[in-house]
Amino acid sequence: MTEDAVRLRSVTRRHGSGGTSVTALDEVSLAFPRGTFTAVMGPSGSGKSTLLQCAAGLDRPTSGSVTLGGTELTGLSETRLTLLRRERVGFVFQAFNLLPSLTAEQNVALPLRLAGRRPEKAQVREALEQVGLGDRARHRPAEMSGGQQQRVALARALVTRPEVLFGDEPTGALDSRTGREVLTLLRGMADRDGRTVVMVTHDPVAASHADRVVFLVDGRVDGEVTGSPAEDIAARMARLEAAPC
Template structure:
């Protein structure tokens, strides 16, 4: 409980929101056959906090993440990252924003198989036309506990180690927000716990803002709060909840009549 109170106090000292969504909707398909994936969602993600997003299958979790991260444009509503409104950005400016201010980690590690760990980590900088400093790459690999694996290729690393490389690659640009889509989905439970501990430490020690989509109550329990989605709408939040409580809430949501 003490650790949680410390985290809450730390959160209260953080100023402002990393992301704000105001009445965001996303529809797919043509008129008459359109599907509403997000329905007037309003949410704020304070800086230096860890938020898990959960909901039944088809609730809009991934669409929320993709819109919030600037990977997809909402049909209506406003999304701000820091002080930047995404709606008015050209595709080029949106690409630059994603490259410079946002980090991504996915269930599939998405590493380049022909590159070493340090080359994979340096890739976002190279894509941005910046020459990566060797000590900068090693430093971020050290942060994820892989300083001694810098010259290994993905096939020479375990699944957990590959996900740590993916985390280091996401952190190399010092992003304002790290988005994680089922980051432990391809890992066994022990390795998944290690990655979750790493994410938690990034928030507590470095003030990183993390938004994680997950179906796993154990993963969600490591977050400061859990945002629940049902049919594209926010259906409440849980703060500092145990895995058992999150699982019980999810069971009720999944059993609810459509």
């Protein structure tokens, strides 16, 4: 086992070709150590989501390499990449993406069923208990608040016991109180469970829950801070957004 859960080396991602091509990531090198919580911030269009997708194996870099737990992703076939994501990676997005016709426990069990595994009731209940929803297992999404739905989405991401949990604006659709609850859960996953959490966010308060904040500008890393309060993170973001292109 390596010390880094995920490592990107000189990752470039271009969309399109010729004169119309757009460079979303430009020679990005980053490491996400095991058991840490990293927030990724930057102005709109800076490449945050592309970084997350390349790191998680959802998108392939144009050049460079991505390693997850010692496994080089770049050369994997689509089949092997899909298997790796199912077994070792969890995803949480701003949109909860729950199936409305399924109960909370059925939604949580879905990744196991998609992987051809028979979900163990105890494993599903354990994932729901982890996010404080053990008593809502039989409820459907329409019977739950937005915060509860996002916690079900978290439980669904955790049920396969992934090495790394990726979040793309996971608190973006939540009010401040329920957002804090989800962030506390993410913080606990790193501190208590030793899980690696990588979260894209535009919210300095959300970012302040992380061990470090990495800033992207125009597809390039523009420094990072550790242990900074939300006010300092907000001030840095304001300077980045005001900088001339």
